[in-house]
Amino acid sequence: MNPHWMAVARGDEPADLVLGGGRVLSVFTKEWLEVDVAIADGHVVGLGRYDGQKRMEVNGAYLVPGFIDAHMHIESSKLTVDEFARAVLPQGTTAVVADPHEIANVLGTDGIHWLLDSCADLPLDVFVMASSSVPASAFESPHRSFTPGDIESLLRRHRVIGVAEMMNFPGVIAGDPREVAKLQTGLTDHVDGHAPGVRGHQLNAYIAAGIRSDHEATTYEEALEKRRLGMWVMLREASIARNLRDLLPLVKRYGSERCMFCTDDREPSFIVEEGHVNQMVRVAVAEGIAPEDAVVMATINPATYHRLWHLGAIAPGYQADILVLDDLTSFKPRQVLKRGAAPRFVKLDVPEWVRQTMHLAEVDASTFNVAAGPRRIRVIRVIPTQLLTGIELVEPATRDGCIVADPARDLVKIAVLERHHASGRVGLGFATNVGLVRGAFASTVAHDAHNVVVLGVDDADMAACASRLAEIGGGIVIAEGGRVVEELALPVAGLMSDQPLAVVHERLRSMERRLAAMGVTMTAPFMTLSFLALSVIPELKITDRGLVDVARFELVPLGVE
Numbered sequence: 001m002n003p004h005w006m007a008v009a010r011g012d013e014p015a016d017l018v019l020g021g022g023r024v025l026s027v028f029t030k031e032w033l034e035v036d037v038a039i040a041d042g043h044v045v046g047l048g049r050y051d052g053q054k055r056m057e058v059n060g061a062y063l064v065p066g067f068i069d070a071h072m073h074i075e076s077s078k079l080t081v082d083e084f085a086r087a088v089l090p091q092g093t094t095a096v097v098a099d100p101h102e103i104a105n106v107l108g109t110d111g112i113h114w115l116l117d118s119c120a121d122l123p124l125d126v127f128v129m130a131s132s133s134v135p136a137s138a139f140e141s142p143h144r145s146f147t148p149g150d151i152e153s154l155l156r157r158h159r160v161i162g163v164a165e166m167m168n169f170p171g172v173i174a175g176d177p178r179e180v181a182k183l184q185t186g187l188t189d190h191v192d193g194h195a196p197g198v199r200g201h202q203l204n205a206y207i208a209a210g211i212r213s214d215h216e217a218t219t220y221e222e223a224l225e226k227r228r229l230g231m232w233v234m235l236r237e238a239s240i241a242r243n244l245r246d247l248l249p250l251v252k253r254y255g256s257e258r259c260m261f262c263t264d265d266r267e268p269s270f271i272v273e274e275g276h277v278n279q280m281v282r283v284a285v286a287e288g289i290a291p292e293d294a295v296v297m298a299t300i301n302p303a304t305y306h307r308l309w310h311l312g313a314i315a316p317g318y319q320a321d322i323l324v325l326d327d328l329t330s331f332k333p334r335q336v337l338k339r340g341a342a343p344r345f346v347k348l349d350v351p352e353w354v355r356q357t358m359h360l361a362e363v364d365a366s367t368f369n370v371a372a373g374p375r376r377i378r379v380i381r382v383i384p385t386q387l388l389t390g391i392e393l394v395e396p397a398t399r400d401g402c403i404v405a406d407p408a409r410d411l412v413k414i415a416v417l418e419r420h421h422a423s424g425r426v427g428l429g430f431a432t433n434v435g436l437v438r439g440a441f442a443s444t445v446a447h448d449a450h451n452v453v454v455l456g457v458d459d460a461d462m463a464a465c466a467s468r469l470a471e472i473g474g475g476i477v478i479a480e481g482g483r484v485v486e487e488l489a490l491p492v493a494g495l496m497s498d499q500p501l502a503v504v505h506e507r508l509r510s511m512e513r514r515l516a517a518m519g520v521t522m523t524a525p526f527m528t529l530s531f532l533a534l535s536v537i538p539e540l541k542i543t544d545r546g547l548v549d550v551a552r553f554e555l556v557p558l559g560v561e
Helices: 003-010 081-091 101-118 148-155 169-173 177-182 200-208 220-228 244-254 268-273 277-286 291-298 300-305 459-472 501-517 525-531
Strands: 017-020 023-026 031-033 036-040 043-048 055-057 062-065 067-072 093-098 125-130 160-166 191-193 232-236 259-262 322-325 335-337 376-382 389-394 397-399 402-404 411-417 426-432 440-443 452-456 475-480 483-489 540-543 546-549 554-556
Touching: 003 036, 003 043, 067 232, 067 259, 067 277, 067 300, 081 093, 081 101, 081 268, 081 277, 081 501, 101 125, 101 148, 101 160, 125 148, 148 160, 148 177, 160 177, 169 177, 169 200, 220 232, 220 244, 232 244, 244 259, 244 277, 259 277, 259 291, 259 300, 268 501, 277 291, 291 300, 376 540, 389 426, 389 540, 411 459, 411 540, 426 540, 426 546, 440 459, 440 525, 452 459, 452 525, 459 475, 459 483, 475 501, 483 501, 501 525
Parallel strands: 017 055, 023 062, 067 093, 093 125, 125 160, 160 191, 232 259, 376 426
Antiparallel strands: 017 036, 023 031, 036 043, 062 322, 322 335, 376 389, 397 402, 411 426, 411 452, 440 452, 440 475, 475 483, 540 546, 546 554
16 A cells, blocks of 8 residues: 555546546556546556646547566567567567577576566566466477476466466376476466367366466467467467457457467567557457457456556556547557656666577588488478468488488478487478578577578588588578578577567568568578477478377388388
8 A cells, every 4th residue: 555646546646647638548448538647656646536646648648557478488589679679669569478498498497587687677567477388399409497396486486377288188187297297386376378270178277287378379260279278378479479359250240359469479660660568459459349449458467367457457556657649549559667767768777698509410401411211201381471380291302322302392391300409300301381492590599499400402502501600609691602601690509689670670671572582481491490399390391300190299210101
């Protein structure tokens, strides 16, 4: 209880700031109220008629709460958290709930503790869910695996509010004691889900484990079944997995309750060209959702689900995170107030240990040799704009006793090289529906263990990519003719740049243009490449341990006899 707030609310003392002349959304009734908003100590203390030391007339503008991203990975923006805040706050995102499992795979709990420490002085509220799936499965090789004790150490930190997406859904459903232990720390009962395509009895079992949300639904029917069983549905609009439009009928038919927006993995270009959570609100309204419902899914719903009781509304006792909007169509804020004031940005200092994460064994063209033998091979089929992949059985092309890429049939080589302990372990395979006709490209952003993933039609180019990544501390590299032709260094854990959004965006766009000239047809090619290594999203994936059949949840050989 704050006596000063109450005095201001009663009208006995002046507010620090009064916003006057606006239409204020009550997220509780979905009404627009023509009232003053009284702010004291960075919090809303009253709606009505108020006097303040300072008065700001907004002249008929719409006032809505700051937007909250219900589930995301900061690392996918390729930005450090300070540059990320600088990028999204002007778009109206004032809080995010982050699963830092990318940096966790590279630097362990130390990486998350550093991230939490980095957020202390930011104008963006960053809440963290303790990463539950490091590694995502036993087929992946992170820096080190997390134990229930690691998760408990994180849950004791301020701003860590629950357990992050349980990606090993087969393990949870089967009652694997190691996975169940992560849900039974006694420190929280707030757990995010990750259940792509899980339905029926399996879905019931997953929810019965205490998991209350899901962001992986790609169809209306899947999202409806999950919501019927009590799950909160996160409508996702990521760089590859753009599921928002497909799921909006759920809101049209059954209302906005238990629905919220999340960006999950969003590339710099998406943020620059279309926005952040405000893009989802804008699209929802354009698709026929009432503006009030769209705003509710971006504010009070995620705040309620995540138990962030001081966020998500413009009402007494709530933090004064307020967007001033000129209209209810563009959702590009005229002004963003964070705790009742203009955001003040800071610049982070990144310590050396966060930059020195590349430990790759020596690589040359022979590293990528695949011995001939099998009559048919399993090939990863890239599916446009989806994290899901298919399996194709193909007759391989051979040369000099080795299976080789065959650009004429759109058959490219893919490899994942372990980079945390210089073990020299390499998983080799092939992919199709990529389009690459010459050269290679590679990345240390390779979900979720973030080893080196490389696609190529030439082994020497693949080797040039991997070697260069070791030199620059990680990043994204394109090679052609045996040498590197373009690169983006991501020296912060091999995941993030220390440059501003505009610089990273311009470099990535240039590299995407080069890949297109080299024949690549994939949308968001770098994000797509990074997910080909994620062993928990069907159907066929690759890690440093080999090909993973996700449906069978086992390693499978390249050859099929």
